[in-house]
Amino acid sequence: MRVLAAMSGGVDSAVAAARAVDAGHDVTGVHLALSKNPLSFRSGARGCCSKEDAHDARRAADVLGIPFYVWDLSDRFAADVVDDFVAEYAAGRTPNPCVRCNEKIKFSAVLDRAVGLGFDAVCTGHYARLVSTPEGVELHRAADAAKDQSYVLGVLEQAQLRRSLFPLGGSRKSEVRVEAASRGLAVADKPDSHDICFIADGDTGRFLDRQLGARPGDIVDAGGTKVGEHPGAHHFTVGQRRGLRLGVPAGDGKPRYVLDIAPVRNTVTVGPRAALAVRRIEGIRPRWTQSPQRTGWRGLVQLRAHGVPVPARTTASDERVELFLDAPVEGVAPGQAAVLYDGTRVVGSSTIAATHA
Amino acid sequence: MMRTYLDHAATTPMLPEAIEAMSRELTRVGNASSTHASGRNARRVVEESREAIAARLGAQPSEVVFTAGGTEADNLAIKGAFWSRPDRRRIVLSAIEHHAVLESAGWLAERAEADLSLVPVDELGTVDCAALRDEVADDTALVSVMWGSNEVGSVQPVAEIAALAAEQGALSHSDAVQAVGHIPVDFTASGLDLLSCTGHKLGGPYGVGALLVRREVALTAVLHGGGQERDVRSGTVNVAAIAGFAAAVDVAVGGLEAEMARIRWLRSALLEAILAAVSDAVLHGPVDPDATLPGIVNIGFPGCAAEDLLLLLDAAGIDCATGAACSAGVAEPSHVLVAMGLDEEAARSSLRFSLGHTSTVADVAALGAVLPEAVSRARLARGYSATGSERRVAR
Numbered sequence: 001m002r003v004l005a006a007m008s009g010g011v012d013s014a015v016a017a018a019r020a021v022d023a024g025h026d027v028t029g030v031h032l033a034l035s036k037n038p039l040s041f042r043s044g045a046r047g048c049c050s051k052e053d054a055h056d057a058r059r060a061a062d063v064l065g066i067p068f069y070v071w072d073l074s075d076r077f078a079a080d081v082v083d084d085f086v087a088e089y090a091a092g093r094t095p096n097p098c099v100r101c102n103e104k105i106k107f108s109a110v111l112d113r114a115v116g117l118g119f120d121a122v123c124t125g126h127y128a129r130l131v132s133t134p135e136g137v138e139l140h141r142a143a144d145a146a147k148d149q150s151y152v153l154g155v156l157e158q159a160q161l162r163r164s165l166f167p168l169g170g171s172r173k174s175e176v177r178v179e180a181a182s183r184g185l186a187v188a189d190k191p192d193s194h195d196i197c198f199i200a201d202g203d204t205g206r207f208l209d210r211q212l213g214a215r216p217g218d219i220v221d222a223g224g225t226k227v228g229e230h231p232g233a234h235h236f237t238v239g240q241r242r243g244l245r246l247g248v249p250a251g252d253g254k255p256r257y258v259l260d261i262a263p264v265r266n267t268v269t270v271g272p273r274a275a276l277a278v279r280r281i282e283g284i285r286p287r288w289t290q291s292p293q294r295t296g297w298r299g300l301v302q303l304r305a306h307g308v309p310v311p312a313r314t315t316a317s318d319e320r321v322e323l324f325l326d327a328p329v330e331g332v333a334p335g336q337a338a339v340l341y342d343g344t345r346v347v348g349s350s351t352i353a354a355t356h357a
Numbered sequence: 358m359m360r361t362y363l364d365h366a367a368t369t370p371m372l373p374e375a376i377e378a379m380s381r382e383l384t385r386v387g388n389a390s391s392t393h394a395s396g397r398n399a400r401r402v403v404e405e406s407r408e409a410i411a412a413r414l415g416a417q418p419s420e421v422v423f424t425a426g427g428t429e430a431d432n433l434a435i436k437g438a439f440w441s442r443p444d445r446r447r448i449v450l451s452a453i454e455h456h457a458v459l460e461s462a463g464w465l466a467e468r469a470e471a472d473l474s475l476v477p478v479d480e481l482g483t484v485d486c487a488a489l490r491d492e493v494a495d496d497t498a499l500v501s502v503m504w505g506s507n508e509v510g511s512v513q514p515v516a517e518i519a520a521l522a523a524e525q526g527a528l529s530h531s532d533a534v535q536a537v538g539h540i541p542v543d544f545t546a547s548g549l550d551l552l553s554c555t556g557h558k559l560g561g562p563y564g565v566g567a568l569l570v571r572r573e574v575a576l577t578a579v580l581h582g583g584g585q586e587r588d589v590r591s592g593t594v595n596v597a598a599i600a601g602f603a604a605a606v607d608v609a610v611g612g613l614e615a616e617m618a619r620i621r622w623l624r625s626a627l628l629e630a631i632l633a634a635v636s637d638a639v640l641h642g643p644v645d646p647d648a649t650l651p652g653i654v655n656i657g658f659p660g661c662a663a664e665d666l667l668l669l670l671d672a673a674g675i676d677c678a679t680g681a682a683c684s685a686g687v688a689e690p691s692h693v694l695v696a697m698g699l700d701e702e703a704a705r706s707s708l709r710f711s712l713g714h715t716s717t718v719a720d721v722a723a724l725g726a727v728l729p730e731a732v733s734r735a736r737l738a739r740g741y742s743a744t745g746s747e748r749r750v751a752r
Contacts, residue, residue: 028668069668116738117665 003027003165004114005123006106007060007068009053011180011187012125012168014060018183019167020123021064027123029061029068032110034077035198056187063184071113073105080104082198086211089234092261093335096152096305097196099349103155103287111163121163128153129169129344130161137161139289139346144172151305154339154349155287208234217266219246222259222275230268233261238355239276239331246270257331277328277357283321283338283350292316293340293347300341301325303332303352309341321350328357361723363677365558365713366507366535366653371601372560372714374608379562379601389594390585399596406603410567413610414554415543422568422586423599427534427555429580430568431457433590434530434551437576438499439465442528445498449474449522451484451513452696455532458501459692472496481643482511482697490521497527504536504552508693508709509642510653512540519548528574534558534566538609539650540617550574556598560714561605565598609714616714620651623712623721627654630725631710635732641694641707652712657699661706661735669731670708675724678709 003025005017020027031054054070061068081100088095111122127142128150136158142148156164168176173192180188195202212234219228228246230236235243240258250256250272257276260269281303286292293316300309301323311326323338332355340347362370371379387399404418411418424430435458439448448462452475465471474492477485484502493500500522505512515531522529530551536542538559544552551574555566570576570589578584582591609616624646631638631654639657643649658666663679670677679691690704699707710724 028672067668067671069664071664113665113738116734116740117669118734 001025001120002118003121003123004110004117004119005029005066006110006125007031007057008125008193009050009056009060009187009190010125010193011177011185011190012127012173014057014064014125014185014187015176015180015183016123016125016165016167017060017066018064018179018185020165021066023167025123025165027064027066028119029057029064029066030110031057031068031070032077032105033070033072034074034081034105036074036078056190060185060187063186071110073109076109077101077105077198080109085196086208088335089208090212090263091335092233092263094237094333095335096337097198098152098305099155099337102152107156107160107164111160115163121165123165123167125168126153126166127168127171127173128166130164130166136290137164140169141341141344141346142168143170147173150341150344150346151302151307151337151339154289154337154346156289157287158290161289205232205235208232215266217268219244219268219270221250221256222269222271227256227270233263233266233268236261236268238333244268244270273330275357276330278330278332278355279325279328280356281323281325281332281338281352282354282356283323284319284353286316286319286321286348286350288348289346292318297340297347299347300343302339302341303329304336312340314340321348323350358674361675361720362715363675363710363712363720363724365716366709366711367678368557368563369560369713370715371557371562372605372608375556375561375601375605378604379597382597382600385596387596389596390583402596402600403594406599409603410606413606414537414552414569415545415547416569417545417572419587420544420569420572422570422590423594424566424568424586424590425564425592425595426566427455427532427553427558428457429590430534430553430555430566431455431532432461433568433576433579434458434532434553435461435499435501436465436579437589438528438530438551438574439469439471440577441575442498445496445527446470447472447474447492447494447497449476449489449492449497449500449527451476451478451489451502453478453482453484453506453508453511453693454501454503455507455534458503458532462501471498476502478511478696480698481648482506482509482641482693483643483648484513484518486514486517486521489518493521493525493527495525497522497525499528499530501530501532504531504533504542505540505650505653506642506693507535507653508691509655509697510649511642512536512648512650515549516547519550522550523548535650535653538606538613539620539652541613542610544569544571551576556602556605559605559609561602562598565595565602567602617651620712620716621646623716623718624651624654626718627710627712627721627724630721631656631728634725634728639703641697641699652716654710654712655694655707656710657703657707658732658735659703659706660739661732662739663706663708665735665738666706666708666731669734670724670727673727673731675727678711679707 007013007029126149127147129140131138141150199207215232218226227248236258256270259271295315298313301312302309312323315322339349387395389400389403407421408418476489519529528550532553537554550571552569557563641655690701694704
């Protein structure tokens with residue numbers, strides 16, 4: 001196969017590309033330039049957009065002896081990921097930009113361009129397993145549970161999965177580092193990236209302040225009584241407890257949590273922990289890894305990255321999914337993905353639009 | 358895989374004579390500044406090289422200042438000239454200069470209060486002399502216009518520009534990195550004060566070049582130290598590279614007439630092959646062979662992204678260039694093509710093919726053979742939606 005390996009400059013994508021080469025594929029490396037103004041130097045261990053990362057990716061490609069190019073996707077990334085991220089927060093939701101990037105950039109803009117150029121598949125360093133069956137390609141959780149990234153890939157559909165390669169899905173991260181070192185890849189010891197790649201200092205609140213401006217408003221209780229003030233609703237996520245700085249103590253003296261964010265009134269509603277319990281979730285934009293699921297599906301649903309999967313049943317249509325959780329779950333934030341699993345297999349995903357007790 | 362090398366303007370293979378001359382010096386010891394016999398031997402090689410280069414370029418030996426390449430020569434010319442004229446603040450440049458010139462002048466504008474004037478070019482990439490005349494005045498320290506464009510090949514009226522500068526008492530410089538060894542260059546006859554050239558674009562080694570400095574011109578030094586080169590450029594001279602550079606200049610300029618005719622013929626064959634393969638391909642730059650460097654062809658392929666085409670041609674064994682500057686490897690639309698009036702889309706769809714002393718008609722044929730497939734692929738890639746089309750089928 002002709003394989004396009006997306007190389008971030010990190011250890012995972014470098015080893016993934018190396019394994020694709022070993023598997024006998026004709027591999028070409030690309031680094032995706034996602035920022036218009038790449039930082040000259042990496043600050044900490046965050047970037048996937050710095051010049052140093054591009055250099056590291058190029059060095060890895062040189063060691064593997066594969067062609068290497070840089071693709072400028074900064075306009076697409078700004079429009080489809082960064083602007084969307086800001087707009088989602090402005091609308092009171094909590095987006096997952098990695099899901100969005102996979103959906104719109106890596107497995108859409110990049111994949112389409114690759115296929116157009118004659119490549120058969122795109123290879124990435126994601127930790128997830130692909131299993132070919134007569135019915136199609138299944139997406140499964142990675143062998144390394146701590147590194148599993150199937151949640152952020154749950155948005156992929158069959159056409160995308162059929163053209164994807166995740167060579168690290170069966171490995172542990174520690175093995176990947178050892179392998180990188182034995183292959184002479186200088187990125188073997190490079191620290192993992194954890195934060196949002198386009199927020200270099202990791203301070204999401206301040207980034208949103210710059211994008212949205214200061215938008216102070218009221219913090220209210222479930223009855224609508226003002227109990228405090230906030231510097232901007234984008235600083236809060238449903239289920240959050242810290243940083244509320246409430247002037248008026250709760251009647252029962254117990255801690256209060258963010259229950260709801262109302263963007264138009266610009267209020268943050270707080271209340272007791274018990275009020276966080278969610279039993280029913282409305283999801284939009286359903287995506288199915290294989291065949292669309294209709295009403296009556298039962299399985300597990302994961303409601304945030306690294307969240308614990310919980311049993312649920314669904315009703316579904318082309319545009320919507322409704323999830324009924326067997327037991328209540330706390331802190332479910334609109335904007336996050338609800339990813340459905342059958343054991344380790346990803347069935348599909350949906351964006352959380354609303355939650356109900 | 359046999360590669361077809363069509364990127365001689367980036368760098369061209371070393372000539373056997375240059376390899377021989379350089380190899381000979383690499384086996385010897387001697388700092389050209391030392392007084393002893395070994396030093397004298399090294400100095401003799403350097404001075405003979407200087408004389409050979411001067412003779413081939415119409416300069417006096419004392420006018421040759423060796424540098425570590427074209428970029429250093431340009432930096433020395435721009436900064437050294439600007440700082441030597443503290444009474445004058447303006448630097449006049451063409452809009453299509455190499456980054457070594459543009460960035461040097463830009464840095465002076467940011468850090469040393471230089472005023473910059475960028476003179477436009479016409480649609481063929483030739484400097485507008487009337488516009489240049491308007492910009493040059495008694496506040497002008499330096500006028501810098503390249504001899505021939507590295508991106509589109511257009512040859513500039515440097516003698517006329519040098520005369521315009523002289524009228525106003527300004528210094529004149531030309532970056533002749535792409536011209537020396539490829540078309541006739543006579544420093545004295547040009548009337549220029551400063552001229553940059555480099556080894557690796559004409560069959561010499563990397564890392565060596567020269568700034569020709571007219572004898573009457575007192576530049577301010579940029580690299581300080583032992584003052585080895587006319588007190589203007591310090592650093593132990595690179596004896597072996599200088600010997601290789603001189604040998605290459607000797608061969609390239611000595612055999613210029615015959616090689617120029619050969620490359621011109623190849624260039625027209627290349628153009629023919631490209632147009633035969635892709636009927637709507639567009640030449641950017643002069644058609645007239647007298648108005649262009651013989652080896653450079655810049656072609657627009659409508660509907661293609663140049664970087665996609667480069668990837669496909671690379672995979673098919675062809676080395677060529679997008680002709681675009683890279684920052685973090687991200688291709689920006691060429692400032693030269695934009696200055697020639699192309700829109701960003703057209704500028705992003707252009708490739709540069711460049712011929713040199715090892716080019717043959719087989720290279721032209723190889724490109725012609727793979728170009729149609731690559732161009733149709735690249736066009737497909739622009740509008741392709743793999744998932745979109747498959748999704749429609751699935752539902």
